[in-house]
Amino acid sequence: xxxxxxxxxxxxxxxxxxxxxxxxxxxxxxxxxxxxxxxxxxxxxxxxxxxxxxxxxxxxxxxxxxxxxxxxxxxxxxxxxxxxxxxxxxxxxxxxxxxxxxxxxxxxxxxxxxxxxxxxxxxxxxxxxxxxxxxxxxxxxxxxxxxxxxxxxxxxxxxxxxxxxxxxxxxxxxxxxxxxxxxxxxxxxxxxxxxxxxxxxxxxxxxxxxxxxxxxxxxxxxxxxxxxxxxxxxxxxxxxxxxxxxxxxxxxxxxxxxxxxxxxxxxxxxxxxxxxxxxxxxxxxxxxxxxxxxxxxxxxxxxxxxx
Amino acid sequence: xxxxxxxxxxxxxxxxxxxxxxxxxxxxxxxxxxxxxxxxxxxxxxxxxxxxxxxxxxxxxxxxxxxxxxxxxxxxxxxxxxxxxxxxxxxxxxxxxxxxxxxxxxxxxxxxxxxxxxxxxxxxxxxxxxxxxxxxxxxxxxxxxxxxxxxxxxxxxxxxxxxxxxxxxxxxxxxxxxxxxxxxxxxxxxxxxxxxxxxxxxxxxxxxxxxxxxxxxxxxxxxxxxxxxxxxxxxxxxxxxxxxxxxxxxxxxxxxxxxxxxxxxxxxxxxxxxxxxxxxxxxxxxxxxxxxxxxxxxxxxxxxxxx
Numbered sequence: 001x002x003x004x005x006x007x008x009x010x011x012x013x014x015x016x017x018x019x020x021x022x023x024x025x026x027x028x029x030x031x032x033x034x035x036x037x038x039x040x041x042x043x044x045x046x047x048x049x050x051x052x053x054x055x056x057x058x059x060x061x062x063x064x065x066x067x068x069x070x071x072x073x074x075x076x077x078x079x080x081x082x083x084x085x086x087x088x089x090x091x092x093x094x095x096x097x098x099x100x101x102x103x104x105x106x107x108x109x110x111x112x113x114x115x116x117x118x119x120x121x122x123x124x125x126x127x128x129x130x131x132x133x134x135x136x137x138x139x140x141x142x143x144x145x146x147x148x149x150x151x152x153x154x155x156x157x158x159x160x161x162x163x164x165x166x167x168x169x170x171x172x173x174x175x176x177x178x179x180x181x182x183x184x185x186x187x188x189x190x191x192x193x194x195x196x197x198x199x200x201x202x203x204x205x206x207x208x209x210x211x212x213x214x215x216x217x218x219x220x221x222x223x224x225x226x227x228x229x230x231x232x233x234x235x236x237x238x239x240x241x242x243x244x245x246x247x248x249x250x251x252x253x254x255x256x257x258x259x260x261x262x263x264x265x266x267x268x269x270x271x272x273x274x275x276x277x278x279x280x281x282x283x284x285x286x287x288x289x290x291x292x293x294x295x296x297x298x299x300x301x302x303x304x305x306x307x
Numbered sequence: 308x309x310x311x312x313x314x315x316x317x318x319x320x321x322x323x324x325x326x327x328x329x330x331x332x333x334x335x336x337x338x339x340x341x342x343x344x345x346x347x348x349x350x351x352x353x354x355x356x357x358x359x360x361x362x363x364x365x366x367x368x369x370x371x372x373x374x375x376x377x378x379x380x381x382x383x384x385x386x387x388x389x390x391x392x393x394x395x396x397x398x399x400x401x402x403x404x405x406x407x408x409x410x411x412x413x414x415x416x417x418x419x420x421x422x423x424x425x426x427x428x429x430x431x432x433x434x435x436x437x438x439x440x441x442x443x444x445x446x447x448x449x450x451x452x453x454x455x456x457x458x459x460x461x462x463x464x465x466x467x468x469x470x471x472x473x474x475x476x477x478x479x480x481x482x483x484x485x486x487x488x489x490x491x492x493x494x495x496x497x498x499x500x501x502x503x504x505x506x507x508x509x510x511x512x513x514x515x516x517x518x519x520x521x522x523x524x525x526x527x528x529x530x531x532x533x534x535x536x537x538x539x540x541x542x543x544x545x546x547x548x549x550x551x552x553x554x555x556x557x558x559x560x561x562x563x564x565x566x567x568x569x570x571x572x573x574x575x576x577x578x579x580x581x582x583x584x585x586x587x588x589x590x591x592x593x594x595x596x597x598x599x600x601x602x603x604x605x606x607x608x609x610x611x612x613x614x
Contacts, residue, residue, distance in 0.1 A: 141577035145452035145526035147478055147515060166469050169519045170559035171454055180537070180573050202577040206526040206585065208454060211518045212476045219452035219513040221528070223577065230487070252477035266487050270448035270509040270530065278513065 001025050002059035002296075002305055005082065007048045007073065010035045012155045013064040013087055016289035028058070032069075050076040058082040059305055060296050064288065078114035083305060085116050085292045092117040092191060099194050102294045103241045104131040109295050110304055116295055121287030122146055122184065122207070122216055123191040128260040128286070129279040130222065132240040133233055134196060138225030140273070141202040142192065146184075147210045147217040149251055152283045158213055169211040182207050215251025216287065218279045227273050230265045237262050242286065249280035256282060258290055308332050309366035309603075309612055312389065314355045314380065317342045319462045320371040320394055323596035335365070339376075357383040365389040366612055367603050371595065385421035390612060392423050392599045399424040399498060406501050409601045410548045411438040416602050417611055423602055428594030429453055429491065429514070429523055430498040435567040435593070436586045437529065439547040440540055441503060445532030447580070448509040449499065453491075454517045454524040456558055459590045465520055476518040489514050522558025523594065525586045534580050537572045544569050549593065556587035563589060565597055 001024055008014045009029035018041060021027050029045045030036075036047035046052060048069075053061065054076040061077040063070050067090040074084045074091065091097045098108040099117045104127040109116050119127070122144075130139060150157040153174055175182035189203040210217075237243050242259055249261035261280040268274025281287055299305040308331055315321045316336035325348060328334050336352045337343075343354035353359060355376075360368065361383040368384040370377050374397040381391045381398065398404045405415040406424045411434040416423050426434070433451060440446070457464040460481055482489035496510040517524075544550050549566055556568035568587040575581025588594055606612040 143450065143528055143575070143577060143583075145513075147454065147517065162473050164473075166471075166473075166518075167520060168559070170522075170557050171517065171519060171524050172557065173555050180571075202575075204528075204573070204575055204577065204583055206452075206571065206583060208524065208526070210454065210478065211473075212478060213474060215477075217478050217515065219515070219526075221450055221511075248480050250477050250479065252475070264487075264513065266511070268450070268509075268511055270450060270511065276450075276511055276513060 002300065003057060004028070005030055005053070005058045005061040005077070006064065007061055008064035009040055009045060011064055012151050012158065013284055013288040016284045017062055017064055017292065020289055020293050048073055053077040054080040056080040060085060062292050062296070063087060074115055083112065083116065083299065084114060085118060085295050087118040087288045087292055089120065089187060091115050092119060093194065099191060100295050101127040101195055101291060102298050103128050105195050106298050109298055110302060118288060118292045118295070119191045119195065120184070120187045121152055121281070121283035122148060122205070122218065123188050123195070124287050124291050125216060125260045125279050125281030126188065126192065126218060126220065127195050128242050128281070129220070129237065129262045129277065131196070132236045132243070133222065133224065133228060133275070136232070136236050137228040137273070139196065139198065139201060140223040140225050142204070143221040144188065144205045145219045146205060146207045147251070148207060149212040149215050149283060150209060151214045152216065153209065161211055161213065172209045173207065174209055175207065212251050214255040214282060214284060216281055216283045217249065217251055220277050220279060221268055222275050222277070223271055224273045224275070228275060230267055230275065233265050233275055233277070237265070249278050251280055254280040254282050256285070258286060260286055309607065310364060311335070312337055312360070312365045312368040312384070313371065314368055315371035316347055316352060318371055319458050319465065320591055320595040323591045324369055324371060324599065327596055327600050355380055360384040360389075361387040363387040367392060369599050369603070370394060381422055390419065390423065390606065391421060392425060392602050394425040394595045394599055396427065396494060398422050399426060400501065406498060407602050408434040408502055408598060409605050410435050412502050413605050416605055417609060425595060425599045425602070426498045426502065427491070427494045428459055428588070428590035429455060429512070429525065430495050430502070431594050431598050432523060432567045432586050432588030433495065433499065433525060433527065434502050435549050435588070436527070436544065436569045436584065438503070439543045439550070440529065440531065440535060440582070443539070443543050444535040444580070446503065446505065446508060447530040447532050449511070450528040451495065451512045452526045453512060453514045454558070455514060456519040456522050456590060457516060458521045459523065460516065468518055468520065479516045480514065481516055482514065519558050521562040521589060521591060523588055523590045524556065524558055527584050527586060528575055529582050529584070530578055531580045531582070535582060537574055537582065540572050540582055540584070544572070556585050558587055561587040561589050563592070565593060567593055
């Protein structure tokens with residue numbers, strides 16, 4: 001078994017990672033100075049400093065921290081000999097960093113130069129659902145309206161929702177605006193294009209935060225090059241990896257499970273090769289921690305990781 | 308001033324109607340036997356029976372009750388000489404019943420045969436936003452993902468959400484399924500076609516109930532016959548009746564106000580004449596009670612109502 005570091009062990013994604021790594025023997029936890037020295041699962045939390053990460057002894061480092069901290073720390077872990085699997089947005093669009101959803105483009109992970117990026121939670125579940133349809137009929141456009149839970153914005157947002165009166169529940173957008181879209185919407189487009197290797201694919205997202213703790217839902221419309229009727233799409237999805245076809249995919253149903261839920265597969269009457277579908281996933285699990293772990297497992301299986 | 312009846316005075320929409328009718332002198336409240344005899348706003352609630360409604364003395368009856376009760380009671384009110392303005396789904400698709408959003412097709416109200424139907428809440432706010440764009444460029448298709456508050460399902464659903472733990476908040480679909488879509492989704496399509504008089508318009512809705520008390524949000528994609536860029540669309544909407552253009556339309560912002568909020572107007576990259584936009588409205592107010600009252604006011608202005 002490889003020696004593993006979880007950087008950001010105290011966060012929302014870090015918590016799911018710790019859970020998923022229960023069967024692994026050699027796991028060290030890292031966090032900021034604030035949490036360092038305290039214990040989690042009977043383990044002392046180490047401070048994530050450049051020196052500690054560069055000192056070696058780690059084969060894989062899962063980074064579950066913010067983009068600016070990741071930009072600073074990841075190179076030190078790589079210098080120390082680790083493969084860094086990073087869930088922040090810091091590395092995703094760099095040309096020499098593979099951006100990997102194992103079900104969609106797992107092979108790309110083997111081309112890494114030390115860093116492998118985990119896509120945005122909203123992108124991951126979309127890729128799990130759309131890759132089999134793209135393989136069969138060729139994607140021509142994607143429109144997606146998201147219903148994103150507050151855990152995507154971190155533990156503090158979950159606490160804020162828990163403390164909020166139901167009278168104050170609203171639909172919000174807590175992302176930075178870039179031009180006429182939210183950063184989150186640009187991420188979904190750019191990451192989808194990179195993962196599917198379709199640099200010109202029209203992708204438009206409308207992102208909304210909903211008062212739900214865990215699980216993201218997406219209402220999706222796609223157009224394909226070749227005809228694909230709802231029954232064919234359902235059959236493809238039923239045999240696709242990590243997909244469970246259900247009647248109505250909901251966040252609560254998706255929370256805590258590994259599969260992405262897909263349902264409400266319908267013909268889009270506005271265009272000849274159009275389909276509507278809904279996709280739900282656990283944004284902390286398949287949308288972050290599990291996807292990162294699957295990348296490490298893929299490297300292990302292919303003997304591309306010290307073990 | 309005409310003599311007015313509010314049938315269903317104790318419900319969620321009835322409450323907003325009572326509020327909006329404060330300046331009117333001759334208003335009677337009706338409800339089922341269960342509430343009859345009790346008082347509201349210092350007025351005795353009468354039981355809504357066929358005989359009482361057929362007895363005459365009412366110029367306008369606002370029906371804010373369920374479809375089956377409406378089907379039974381409305382004809383008696385009409386027999387008694389009232390114009391029935393009904394918010395249920397019972398009368399909307401009948402060929403001789405006008406389905407009216409005053410901003411979109413107010414003239415149709417004058418053609419009534421005693422009954423005028425108020426569209427579904429989700430349809431009304433969509434029509435207020437889309438009519439000015441349709442007039443300018445001709446609608447070719449509509450795709451809409453809804454984020455609908457629980458008050459759309461009535462007072463009990465609001466109580467249920469208030470009593471629910473935040474841990475149990477989920478995204479749901481509480482509508483009847485008809486074929487591959489929810490009744491609500493079929494309503495949005497059929498009502499849009501009737502109001503805009505575009506019987507073949509492709510309209511696809513994906514409807515979702517969100518844990519918010521009041522206010523519906525819609526993420527909309529439209530295609531138009533003629534080119535319409537986001538700046539032109541914004542200018543049209545800024546001068547459109549009952550529209551307020553904002554950065555991010557949210558249910559809480561829309562709740563309690565008369566205007567429909569429209570924002571996030573963007574070009575849709577998937578199609579030459581495509582636009583994305585978001586629309587929020589108060590589903591109890593413009594989505595029901597206010598729209599009904601505006602129909603009565605329109606009849607009054609045109610002297611089409613006894614006064």
